[in-house]
Amino acid sequence: MFAITGITGKVGGEVARNLLAANQPVRAVVRDLSKGEAWAQLGCDLVRADINDAGALTSAFKGAESVFVLVPPSFDPSPDFQEARAMAATLRTALAAARPGRVVYLSTIGAQATQSNLLTQHTIIEQVLGELSMPITFLRPGWFMENCSWDVSSATNDGVISSFLQPVDKQVPMVATADIGRVAAELLQETLKGHRVVELEGPHRVTPNEIATTFADLLGRPVRMEPVPRETWESLFKSQGMKNPTPRIKMLDGFNEGWIEFESGEPGSRKGRVKLEAVLQTLIESR
Numbered sequence: 001m002f003a004i005t006g007i008t009g010k011v012g013g014e015v016a017r018n019l020l021a022a023n024q025p026v027r028a029v030v031r032d033l034s035k036g037e038a039w040a041q042l043g044c045d046l047v048r049a050d051i052n053d054a055g056a057l058t059s060a061f062k063g064a065e066s067v068f069v070l071v072p073p074s075f076d077p078s079p080d081f082q083e084a085r086a087m088a089a090t091l092r093t094a095l096a097a098a099r100p101g102r103v104v105y106l107s108t109i110g111a112q113a114t115q116s117n118l119l120t121q122h123t124i125i126e127q128v129l130g131e132l133s134m135p136i137t138f139l140r141p142g143w144f145m146e147n148c149s150w151d152v153s154s155a156t157n158d159g160v161i162s163s164f165l166q167p168v169d170k171q172v173p174m175v176a177t178a179d180i181g182r183v184a185a186e187l188l189q190e191t192l193k194g195h196r197v198v199e200l201e202g203p204h205r206v207t208p209n210e211i212a213t214t215f216a217d218l219l220g221r222p223v224r225m226e227p228v229p230r231e232t233w234e235s236l237f238k239s240q241g242m243k244n245p246t247p248r249i250k251m252l253d254g255f256n257e258g259w260i261e262f263e264s265g266e267p268g269s270r271k272g273r274v275k276l277e278a279v280l281q282t283l284i285e286s287r
């Protein structure tokens, strides 16, 4: 049995769909049972566990051949990343108690970076889970193509997309969540000894300008990228309600300056199949 956290979200849902298609038994780990109903109807065992509840997670992971661990995204962490530290400790306790056969942890590109930034949350969790002796794969995907969901309405209505990724002709390692879910499902089914890192990006790197031209082709209207001046980010993010925008700003700097990159660079990363055009088409259709 494969226990899947984050199953009601993008990547977890893709992982589960791939496992069900391979006729594997899936345990849907949800924090709200009503949200898991659709998965129960697809034949999943349904259990409730919050990512911060070690006891519930232990029960959810017990008896699993493999566990997929996804922590919820957080854009505004405490300056000392105490939320990630707490999740790391909780996950370590639950996994050590349940002792599943293997674990795939959804981490991120740049988890090895030494400069503090938003992705440090995953660095912290990787380090703590790395203390466990069970087989663990740290799956480190690039920037999700689905982040473009934030741009659909501005592309459609105004023909202008604000870009924090700069310069707008710089290639960025991006990947579709469909590829992440497919690869994660494969990794969950592979026997493994020890720990490993798998870095994953799409079939080719994508520039912000390519996002604009792809939207333009799909929408049948001109669309351009407009870089948001770096000096305005802090006040902009604070005006949007963020208390601690520094980690997010540092993460964007890391992509733009190139120090958020795969440990083994572009040549060493695994490549997905799903192209940007297919992802944007789906985002436009589901608008």
Ligand SMILES: NC(=O)c1ccc[n+]([C@@H]2O[C@H](COP(=O)([O-])OP(=O)(O)OC[C@H]3O[C@@H](n4cnc5c(N)ncnc54)[C@H](OP(=O)(O)O)[C@@H]3O)[C@@H](O)[C@H]2O)c1
Pocket (backbone or CB within 6 Å): 005, 006, 007, 008, 009, 010, 011, 012, 030, 031, 032, 035, 049, 050, 051, 052, 070, 071, 072, 073, 074, 106, 107, 108, 109, 141, 142, 143, 144, 145, 147
């Ligand atoms: N976006 C990127 O470019 C990028 C790149 C690399 C890595 N990542 C990482 O990918 C992960 C996000 O994946 P995603 O986009 O698939 O997420 P998502 O679609 O936002 O889904 C989040 C999932 O987490 C669940 N969740 C939220 N709070 C929870 C809690 N307290 N306890 C248990 N479950 C909880 C949600 O359940 P509900 O339905 O109940 O809310 C949902 O299933 C993050 O760890 C992020 O750092 C993102």
